[in-house]
Amino acid sequence: MGVVVIQVDYSAKDKIEEDMDQGDNLRKWQLSRRQVLKAVGAAGVAALAAPLMPAFLARSAGSGPEEGSKATRLRQWVLVFDLRKCEGCITKGTPPKCIEGCNAEHFVPEGQEWIRVFQVEGPAGHSYFLPRPCMQCENPPCVKVCPVGATYRNDEGIVLINHERCIGCRMCMAACPYGVRSFNWDQPENPPGALFANYSPQYPVPHRRGTVEKCMLCAHRVQDGKLPACAEACPMYAIYLGDLTEDIATNGKDVVKLSQLLADSSAFRLKEELGTRPRVWYIPGHGQEYGHEVGDERPPIKARTWQEQGVTLEKKREGASK
């Protein structure tokens, strides 16, 4: 190499001399390469440790335990959707009431559905309905990837988002295998008076631009011993709220033993093989209990937003006090 350099630079002696010193330089370079290797190793270790950061952050933030339940024992909430009863509110001729109840409860920004009702084709070519909220995974990928610890799982098994922390990187949206998260690209419309509402991850109103939103199992309601808004709105009593610690569930009508309900009806969870351990179960069916015809191909009607339903904060407060 040195030879080549000399050939090119033969005219300038001092330069040649300088280049002759390159051996030194090379040695220096080799030395520093070793250092660089070391440094790269250190970087590797740091990179390995990086995925653990959210855990540190979540812990340091004190965002973990959110005491709220009056019960003396921490609950472990679950939802059970009895698809034998869910017929997409088709035979009722209304939009799915669970979505509308959710929209009204949380002033869900336009264009988002925190619980979505899918029309699915069954193995026999029939169609059935699959309401899909957040699965409140026990092993939530969304929590693992959030670089700032904004999304976390509280002690009662509800996955929440701290919108004051969310930087809008949308990592969690990419990580969630169920596609339950939505992003506020623009400032969503908030109900009048919402700006003075007390924001909390359990009840994220007012909504903010540049943050991610999703179903939070009505954390603010269940801790008061109420059903989530979707379960309360379901006219078919197809949605059960359950608690694993007491092994109990209710759809607002019957109180049942949760494990029995799941075992007796071959309940399943979505994408169980991914190891996310969802806290939402489904009981197979196609709305047969309410006379949904197997061949009925009508899709669910589009749900009304909270604006279309005319919900305001005052009306909600009145409703709550009654």
Place this chain on the structure above:
Amino acid sequence: MNRLFRSIARLGALIAVLLIIAGPLHMARADSPPAPGTGHAPGHIKVEVTDLGFNGKTDGLVIEVEQGQMVELTFTWAHQSYPREEHIMVLQGYGLETDRLNSSNREATLKFIADKAGTFNFKCDVECDVHDYLQQGYLKVKRSGSAAADGSAKATFTPTTLALSPSAWVTGGEAVTLTAVLRDPGGVSVPKAELSFYLEAEFGGSKGKMWFAKARTDANGVAFLEYRPILEAPKQTITARFDGMGIYAESEQAIEVQVIGVPPSAYDMEPTGLTGPSLGVWLGGTPPQPALSAWSWAISNWGPLALATMVLAMWGVFGFILYQAFRISRVRPRR
């Protein structure tokens, strides 16, 4: 293998015998007496379990009774060529079953009031193709317009009493064995009765009776249930219920339990995350041990600092690389 061979041999023999006696059997069927159990008296029905099926009928015996009638359905073990045969007869629609029938216990009776109209299958409950084929019959309960119309008084169910003990107890969460005794007014125990257990439960704004277990009475009319409280309510009401069966009417009994403290959770979550080897440090969703070791205490408190150091170190490394890249251009010869 032996069993399979026996079954095949038996089927073969059966077909041969059938071919030979097909004619006479057919005649016998034609002039068989009218279905027993008619009239107002309790229907005593006898069914012989023979080598060739119920009462020698290979294609299913049909018995007719009136709705509301008392029925005594007696099965008699009457095998000739197969002394080792065993059967348990079940009438599923009425939730009844006999004891095991064999050469030493040759008779068993199902006694019940035919209160449900319809056709009910009765069969042998022993799993075997030949049994499924041969020991198979139907009970037709004819709908009666009204009891008064034909002047016959309907049979009445025998009342029962259910006693649940201990009648009241206090528990801190440990299991208790509940004993339920089912008897008729004469003190005769009711065996093979299914009892359901309910808890007065309140959850998510709903109240109701929550079914949580079932148990069956034994020959002495006693059923046991190991009960471990899971509900949190300090006062809990347990109801044992017998829905009625055969000739017996329904009955139930409730007891009150006092639960002190919080019973253990019915659910243990498997932890998710990683353990730092030898440190006893848990990094992930839920810490597995509630008691934090000194190490994890230190780490959870110095977490932010450690994190900052880590980030700084990473940027430092990158900066160093950048600097080196810059140096490379510096050491290149100028021309």
